[in-house]
Amino acid sequence: MPLLLAIVIWGVALGLAIPFFTRTWWLPQAISGHARTVDEQFMLTLYGTGLVFVLAQGALGYLVWKYGRRRTEAAVYSHGNNTMEALWTAATGILFIGLAIAGERVWARVYYLGTPEGAIPIELTGQQFAWNVRYPGPDGKFGALDIRQINDSGGNPVGIDSKDPAGKDDITVPTMAVPVHRPVVLILRTKDVTHSFFVPELRLKQDTVPGLEIRIHFTADRTGTFEIACAELCGLGHYKMRSFLEVLEPPEYEKWLRERARQ
Amino acid sequence: MAEMAHSHAAVHVHAAPTGFIRKYIFSLDHKVIGIQYYLLSLVAVFIGMVLSLLMRWHLVWPSAKIPLLGSLFPEGAAGGVMTPELYLSLMTMHGTIMVFFVLTTAPQSGFGNYVLPIQIGAADMAFPTLNMLSFWVTFVGFLVLLAAFFVTGGAPLSGWTGYPPLSALPEAGPGQGTGQTLWIVSLAIFSAASLLGALNFITTILDLRARGMSLLRMPLTCWTWFVTAILGLLAFGVLLAAGALLLMDRVAGTSFFVPGGLVVSDKIIDHSGGSPLLWQHLFWFFGHPEVYIAILPGMGVVSQVLSTFSRKPIFGYKAMVFAVISIGVLGFGVWGHHMFVSGMSPYSAIAFSVLTMAIGVPSAIKTFNWLGTLLGGKIRFTSPMLFAIGFVSLFVTGGLSGIFLGQPAIDLFFQDTYFVVAHFHMIMGVASIFGIFAGTYYWFPKMFGRMMSEPLGKLHFWFTFIGVYSVFGPMHYLGLTAHPRRYSELTGVKYLAQSEPLHLFMTVAAVITVAAQLLFFFNLFWSMRKGPQAPMNPWEATTLEWTVPSPPPHDNFAGAYPVVYRGAYEYSVPGAAKDYLMQSEPDGKG
Numbered sequence: 001m002p003l004l005l006a007i008v009i010w011g012v013a014l015g016l017a018i019p020f021f022t023r024t025w026w027l028p029q030a031i032s033g034h035a036r037t038v039d040e041q042f043m044l045t046l047y048g049t050g051l052v053f054v055l056a057q058g059a060l061g062y063l064v065w066k067y068g069r070r071r072t073e074a075a076v077y078s079h080g081n082n083t084m085e086a087l088w089t090a091a092t093g094i095l096f097i098g099l100a101i102a103g104e105r106v107w108a109r110v111y112y113l114g115t116p117e118g119a120i121p122i123e124l125t126g127q128q129f130a131w132n133v134r135y136p137g138p139d140g141k142f143g144a145l146d147i148r149q150i151n152d153s154g155g156n157p158v159g160i161d162s163k164d165p166a167g168k169d170d171i172t173v174p175t176m177a178v179p180v181h182r183p184v185v186l187i188l189r190t191k192d193v194t195h196s197f198f199v200p201e202l203r204l205k206q207d208t209v210p211g212l213e214i215r216i217h218f219t220a221d222r223t224g225t226f227e228i229a230c231a232e233l234c235g236l237g238h239y240k241m242r243s244f245l246e247v248l249e250p251p252e253y254e255k256w257l258r259e260r261a262r263q
Numbered sequence: 264m265a266e267m268a269h270s271h272a273a274v275h276v277h278a279a280p281t282g283f284i285r286k287y288i289f290s291l292d293h294k295v296i297g298i299q300y301y302l303l304s305l306v307a308v309f310i311g312m313v314l315s316l317l318m319r320w321h322l323v324w325p326s327a328k329i330p331l332l333g334s335l336f337p338e339g340a341a342g343g344v345m346t347p348e349l350y351l352s353l354m355t356m357h358g359t360i361m362v363f364f365v366l367t368t369a370p371q372s373g374f375g376n377y378v379l380p381i382q383i384g385a386a387d388m389a390f391p392t393l394n395m396l397s398f399w400v401t402f403v404g405f406l407v408l409l410a411a412f413f414v415t416g417g418a419p420l421s422g423w424t425g426y427p428p429l430s431a432l433p434e435a436g437p438g439q440g441t442g443q444t445l446w447i448v449s450l451a452i453f454s455a456a457s458l459l460g461a462l463n464f465i466t467t468i469l470d471l472r473a474r475g476m477s478l479l480r481m482p483l484t485c486w487t488w489f490v491t492a493i494l495g496l497l498a499f500g501v502l503l504a505a506g507a508l509l510l511m512d513r514v515a516g517t518s519f520f521v522p523g524g525l526v527v528s529d530k531i532i533d534h535s536g537g538s539p540l541l542w543q544h545l546f547w548f549f550g551h552p553e554v555y556i557a558i559l560p561g562m563g564v565v566s567q568v569l570s571t572f573s574r575k576p577i578f579g580y581k582a583m584v585f586a587v588i589s590i591g592v593l594g595f596g597v598w599g600h601h602m603f604v605s606g607m608s609p610y611s612a613i614a615f616s617v618l619t620m621a622i623g624v625p626s627a628i629k630t631f632n633w634l635g636t637l638l639g640g641k642i643r644f645t646s647p648m649l650f651a652i653g654f655v656s657l658f659v660t661g662g663l664s665g666i667f668l669g670q671p672a673i674d675l676f677f678q679d680t681y682f683v684v685a686h687f688h689m690i691m692g693v694a695s696i697f698g699i700f701a702g703t704y705y706w707f708p709k710m711f712g713r714m715m716s717e718p719l720g721k722l723h724f725w726f727t728f729i730g731v732y733s734v735f736g737p738m739h740y741l742g743l744t745a746h747p748r749r750y751s752e753l754t755g756v757k758y759l760a761q762s763e764p765l766h767l768f769m770t771v772a773a774v775i776t777v778a779a780q781l782l783f784f785f786n787l788f789w790s791m792r793k794g795p796q797a798p799m800n801p802w803e804a805t806t807l808e809w810t811v812p813s814p815p816p817h818d819n820f821a822g823a824y825p826v827v828y829r830g831a832y833e834y835s836v837p838g839a840a841k842d843y844l845m846q847s848e849p850d851g852k853g
Contacts, residue, residue, distance in 0.1 A: 001644045002642070002644070005644070005649070005652065008725070008728065008729065009652075009656055012656070012728070012729060012732040012736075013656070013660075015732065015736065016660065016732060016736045016739070019740050024740070025740035025741065025743055025744050025761065025762070025765065026743055026744070027676070027743055027744075027745075028744070028745060028758070037672075038672055038673065038675065038676060041670065041672050041673055042667070042673050042676070045666060045667055045670065045673060046667075048666070049663040049664075049666050049667070052659075052663060053659065053660070053663050056630060056634070056659045057656060057659060057660075059634050060634060060637075060652070060655055060656055060659075063634060063637040063638055063640075064637065064642065064652060067573070067637055067638065067639065067640045067641065067642050068642040068644060071641070073641075074574070074641065074835045074837075074842060075573060075574040075575045075639060075640045075641040075834065075835040075842070076575065076638075076639030076640070076835070077575070077576065077834075077835045077836055077837055078575070078576065078578070078639065079576050079577075079578070079579070079580060079832075080576075080578045080579035080580070080582065080632070080635065081578075081579075081635070082579075084631075084635070085579055085582050085628065085631075085632075088627065088628070088631045089624060089627070089628055092623065092624050092627040092628075093621075093624050096620040096621070096623045096624060096666065097617065097620055097621065099620065099666065099670060100616050100617050100619075100620040100669070100670060101617075103616070103670035103671070103672045103673065104613050104616065104671075104672075106672035107609070107612060107613070107616075107670075107671045107672040107675075110609075110672075110675075111609035111612075112609070112610075127526075128435070128436075128527070128528070147524055147525075147526050147531060148531070150526050150529070152529065159526075191525065191526050191527075192428065192432075192435065192525055192526060192527040192528075192532075193426075193428045193429040193432070193435055193527070194426055194428070194429070194539055196604065196679060198679070198745070198747070200676065200744075200745030200758070203675055203676050204675060205604045205675050205676065205678055205679070206604055206606070207604050207605050207606050209539055209540065209605070209606040210428055210521070210522050210524075210525055210539055211522025211523070211524070211537075211538065211539070212606050214606050227756055227757060227758055229745075229747050229756045229758075230747070231678065231679040231680070231747050232426075232679060233351070233421065233422050233426070233429070233749040234429060235348075235351075235420070235429060235435055235436040236346070236347050236348035236351060236420065236436055236437065236751070237347070238351075238749060238750065238751070239347060239750035239751045239752050239753075239754075239755045239756070240752075240754070240755030240756075241755070242755055242756050
């Protein structure tokens with residue numbers, strides 16, 4: 001029994017750990033500087049927790065085997081060891097708080113610094129069960145919104161106020177495109193319940209909260225097409241509420257905008 | 264050391280009841296009430312497991328015709344094929360039933376009620392009538408929750424977390440009508456019952472300890488029931504308040520959680536001024552202590568069992584007490600880690616994150632001390648011991664995934680993915696359950712006067728231990744691929760296709776693991792009737808429950824209240840006649 005139990009404990013631990021080495025199911029590619037710093041923090045955490053995992057499960061299996069085998073000596077009468085308590089408490093504290101402090105820097109870079117100069121503003125409005133992307137058009141101004149003028153089938157899902165001249169050149173489309181290497185500021189909104197904007201490759205996620213306009217910024221540095229998946233339970237269509245982010249070279253991006261402006 | 268010379272005459276001691284109704288239905292006896300809570304949680308866990316199997320089946324075979332499903336849910340599963348909305352309802356009910364009626368019920372109200380008074384040398388809880396009331400109110404709450412399945416629109420689909428506006432607006436989805444209202448009412452009833460129970464536990468521990476049973480001689484199980492009760496007292500009131508506000512938003516025209524300007528399915532919603540974030544703060548202010556309520560008693564059981572079957576004192580008793588209290592206190596400061604991407608102030612994320620990482624420290628202390636208890640021990644591999652050892656392995660795994668989630672920069676990626684689902688299932692859905700199994704195998708002889716079958720218990724352990732790693736291990740990898748959670752189907756988002764083999768593996772593992780639980784159910788009920796007679800102290804353990812007959816008489820000690828001379832973990836004391844010294848044995852004897 002002791003050996004079998006030890007082998008099973010080590011076995012499940014090994015089984016759990018192996019895919020972290022083979023990376024059979026792994027993080028998608030990182031397409032921005034921010035994404036790469038998140039990955040660095042992730043790997044740092046993985047090494048730290050991985051080490052603790054191996055030591056703890058290893059120790060558990062070993063102790064179960066060593067002290068489970070039949071032997072004649074009595075168990076050791078000990079109420080503990082204050083030195084060991086102090087040591088491993090300090091070690092754990094240093095590891096965990098250290099990781100926390102290292103991670104805060106990554107977080108601060110996203111949220112505490114202001115939006116970069118010249119960031120392209122794009123408004124993203126979630127609804128049950130679609131994403132609506134709005135560009136301000138050549139005038140660079142978003143038209144005012146009026147919920148009474150919302151018309152999903154009539155091509156005005158966010159309710160641009162027809163009386164506002166700034167809204168005349170706004171482009172409302174179901175997918176997003178951004179130029180590579182340019183900062184973008186997303187203005188996140190929702191029409192009905194809480195949704196969440198999530199692009200794994202950007203390592204960015206932000207809930208869209210009713211009543212709030214939340215800004216996040218990113219700078220994509222690799223071209224490609226990436227899925228936007230809703231990441232907050234929003235109703236029966238939550239699983240299929242998705243859109244696409246296309247990161248394009250600047251000329252393609254201009255072309256993309258022009259094609260949609262015409263519609 | 265303070266001696267609790269509380270006069271036993273001052274305790275309301277009631278005569279033994281006669282008649283079936285007073286003995287088994289409306290009983291004031293904490294032992295009967297504990298078993299009632301335990302049986303309630305058994306029914307709940309059975310339903311919860313069936314729901315989870317239905318969910319796992321649907322994820323792999325979404326168009327399958329499932330037998331009986333069409334007749335049970337004519338709206339949600341016409342022709343036996345589960346709709347996405349029914350999946351979400353089953354998921355909501357699975358979470359709600361498991362968290363409240365299993366994990367908050369069996370470890371604290373079940374085992375706590377049964378064992379606590381005996382372990383501290385009392386005849387019963389401080390308020391036996393309140394205790395009976397607490398159980399029956401909990402039972403009514405369970406019925407109200409189950410009723411949500413059968414009303415028009417069915418059970419709610421907003422998850423066990425019930426975020427508004429989805430949960431506040433009946434227009435927002437099927438099940439969001441009467442079903443959601445019943446869900447809120449059920450939780451309000453459950454909260455009220457929990458508050459009553461918490462008052463009972465705290466008073467009992469403070470007032471009814473036998474002479475010589477100082478707080479620092481109490482078994483660690485009593486410490487965890489104590490801190491858990493304090494957490495419950497402080498947290499459930501907040502859930503009750505939040506539920507009341509949500510109910511009012513739904514039926515009384517208020518807008519605590521719903522802002523203006525919303526349009527749902529082309530309909531302008533008549534609310535204004537509310538904040539969805541307010542619900543999240545209230546819910547998680549309760550919700551985080553709630554998960555410590557779910558795990559602390561299991562930790563107490565594990566400490567008890569590891570010490571008993573290593574024939575060694577628990578390693579670092581005072582550090583363990585400190586850790587339990589720290590977890591309780593810190594547990595009130597971390598709720599924002601559920602809300603890093605919610606839209607709350609990003610500056611608060613730092614505070615919540617540092618506290619969250621800090622709470623890993625007392626958890627690590629406990630883990631090291633459990634390992635330290637095994638070190639130098641003389642281990643006996645009984646069924647309770649196997650589950651206690653399994654708990655340690657699962658707690659390490661589940662706890663470590665929390666280190667990723669507690670950092671907001673990493674949580675940006677993992678929030679609302681299967682990585683979170685992996686984390687909380689490992690910790691709650693498995694470690695906590697192993698605590699319940701360990702407690703069952705350990706105290707069954709005392710509760711029913713019979714022994715459970717050891718071979719069946721061991722078989723149950725092997726299947727379950729390997730099974731739960733097989734079901735929940737792969738969820739970590741799904742999280743790495745950014746697989747969102749709460750998706751009814753995998754057909755909407757393209758990058759989920761790579762996960763299909765993992766989903767199939769997990770579903771097969773889940774079927775096998777759930778089937779293996781039949782071994783436990785069979786062992787439990789068969790042994791109640793046919794198990795071999797249990798002696799007073801089958802495990803040669805030191806705490807007070809093992810000094811009374813199996814099962815104990817109505818007032819536990821038959822009038823002969825114990826006096827306590829030592830701590831709860833005096834095993835293998837050098838020079839003693841036996842390798843264990845009972846707490847109530849006067850000095851010098853074995």
